[in-house]
Amino acid sequence: MNLEPGNTYGLFGLNGAGKTTLLNHLSGMLFPEKGSCTMLGENVKKRLPETMSEIYILPEQFDLPKMSAEVYVELQAPFYPRFENDYLTEVLKEFQVDTQKNLTELSYGQRKKFLIGFALATHSKLVLMDEPTNGLDIPSKSQFRKIMAATDQSERCFLISTHQVRDLDSIIDHIIVLNDGKIIFQESVLKISERLSFEKITDESERTPLYSEDVFGGKAAILPKREGSKDTQIDLELLFNGIIQKQDLINNQFKN
Incomplete structure (x- = not known):
């Protein structure tokens, strides 16, 4: 599999097919027993800071600390050299996320929208999303598609794993299907x-x-x-x- 900038890939597969495992390999959280996974020419398993700063993964399951969005950004944004705080503010306003509350006081859907905004604001070259629309209500799913469609993707690559295929049909331009740990289909x-x-x-x-x-x-x-x-x-x-x-x-x- 080869992922190119300027594209949004939809990653589909049955339960247990290996979608989350693949995302964890791409982000350096799992190491392959054979073969290799590289990002910008560097093996991801080395976890070099310059490589990690170009990868952001939004997991399906996550925990956020008991702190405000502002403090969270102050602590996390320095890991991403092109982080744009004004852009994060715009996305959170579009998503109607209350940034005055501690992150743990937000609903699951609101926390998910905060992390989607943070992922986009990093401007990292590879953004991995695992079931990003899970937990979002119908208007929020529409907002997600609108925000993704308006995102400058010329130098970025998005890989979105989901079972909610109808949530993504208007924003993906490549389709990848996994089955039993193997890529069985990959076309634009x-x-x-x-x-x-x-x-x-x-x-x-x-x-x-x-x-x-x-x-x-x-x-x-x-x-x-x-x-x-x-x-x-x-x-x-x-x-x-x-x-x-x-x-x-x-x-x-x-x-x-």
Whole structure:
């Protein structure tokens, strides 16, 4: 796997597939038994300060100390040389986070939004997020997508692990699928749109789908895209299920 700046990657997989483990390897909290994980040419397991300052990981489960947001920033921001406090203030205002309270007095969703804001304000080159929308209400999920879409990603890379695929379908441009600790699919959204078509069909005798699921009034299907046909909206849930159950069929569409 190779992650490039200027991209937001969606990392999908079944429970236990290895998503959190992969994030922990990328952030230097776990060491691989074989192979290597490098960031800007340096092996992450060395945990060099100049490497760690370019990585921020937002875990799914976390604890925050009993202190104000201001004190937390004073203690943590110096580890990130490009930290922008004004940007953090803007994000927290958008998220409607009460910065006057101690962090432990905030709800789980409010604490999550504070850490999302802090992650973005670090301006680190690699930002790893594990289930960032868990615990967020519907308006906050919309705010998250809005903030991510407005973030300058030209020199940054975001890898977001989630089961909530519909929360990310408008902001990711690459899809990575893990299964049993292995990457079984890795393609850009652009290439997926070029090779696959997502349609509702009623008769499989006309066109044989690569994968389909029963829905009201027919089947939701993944089909090889016909030359000259229009792009269709990618159904991430359908695509994920198709990759898990028809891995070879789906991947064969990207070999040429």
